[in-house]
Amino acid sequence: MASHTITSRTPGVFYHRPSPDADPYVTEGASVSEGDTVGLVEVMKTFHEVKADAAGTVSRFLVENEDEVTIGQDLVELET
Amino acid sequence: MSILVRDPGLETTVQDTGRLGYYSIGFPPSGALDSFAYHVGNALVGNEPGAAALEAVYLGPTLEFTQATVIAVTGADIPAFVDGAEIPLWESVAVSAGSVLSFGQLRAGARPYVAVAGGIDVPLYYGSRSTYTLVGIGGFQGRALRAGDELAIGSDARDPRAGRRVDPDDVPVHPSTAEVHLLVGLHSYRLTEDSLARFTDTEWKVTPDANRVGYRFRGAELEFVPREQPFGAGSDPANVTDCGYPVGSVQVPGGVEPIVLLQDAVTGGGYATLGTVVSVDRDRLAQTKTGDKTRFVPVDLDGALSVRRDRHAALDRIRSALA
Structure with missing residues (x-):
């Protein structure tokens, strides 16, 4: 099994879920297809969806909910 | 002659030198935040100084040109591509009909500018084509671009020409x-x-x-x-x-x-x-x-x-x- 890392395309604050009361987009162990949303980055009061750029199984999150992230920072690790 | 917005980027807007003269009645000027990058972009494509350009932030837009024209990308240090081939920044570049401009991951800075020969042709509002999104005026329908938008390009470029290049010593660096x-x-x-x-x-x-x-x-x-x-x-x-x-x-x-x-x-x-x-x-x-x-x-x-x-x-x- 190879691993693939989804990185952030914008700086901002990372969220696991679409809104505070909602379920997370994905959890560890979930399988995702390319193009699936795996999180949100909030910047400039707008929310930018983080999409999986490969298919695979979520092995772990590399940032915590509400962590500040930079461009190119590793967010989610997939087993592909 | 127009630009088709395939992907708008994060918050891409039409901007020019700004809507000056109304500050006293509570109207902020809007206009390109990085005025230097905006003005140099227009000079590169041979526009008059006040022509409208596109200002993006963090994520560049993906744009298709319906006719051959001349463009320049200035501002942030970000890989820019025409039909998949990387183009130089701070330099005027010819694009063909059907060509697509796209961007990679930002290296430094925050805001790339796209200047197009003839400028972006949106209606003047109080003397400016700048977008003021908070109240929804100016620019393209008063808002940031969306996928599917079609932007008209002006026809009054002064001297469009590919191959104009800013001296590397004059290109701003963007320290962290x-x-x-x-x-x-x-x-x-x-x-x-x-x-x-x-x-x-x-x-x-x-x-x-x-x-x-x-x-x-x-x-x-x-x-x-x-x-x-x-x-x-x-x-x-x-x-x-x-x-x-x-x-x-x-x-x-x-x-x-x-x-x-x-x-x-x-x-x-x-x-x-x-x-x-x-x-x-x-x-x-x-x-x-x-x-x-x-x-x-x-x-x-x-x-x-x-x-x-x-x-x-x-x-x-x-x-x-x-x-």
């Missing part, structure tokens, strides 16, 4: 700690002496709340000189009786997280203005992003005017070289 000059006042007396010194000594970090309205920073707490608030002022020690806010002015509500107001900001209010960023240095601020650092370097009025004069002279020199 930007220095901007600050003219201290009018209400700097409201801060304690220690706090005013702390303000200019601190490396302030750009928070995620940083857009065309203003930039909010984190890094230190500031204290105000205790006083009984005057008539008309609010109870926050950062409050004064309402006054006008210069574009680029700095306020610190509650003594935490200073805010620099930019081109889409409110024109007045009741927070003490600690100082104002020199107008040409807003270009540098516009190229800082969330997580970058900024230092405010105090200057007096003569110093501020000299910074502005030098930057205008540099722009004139670059325009002559590209003519």
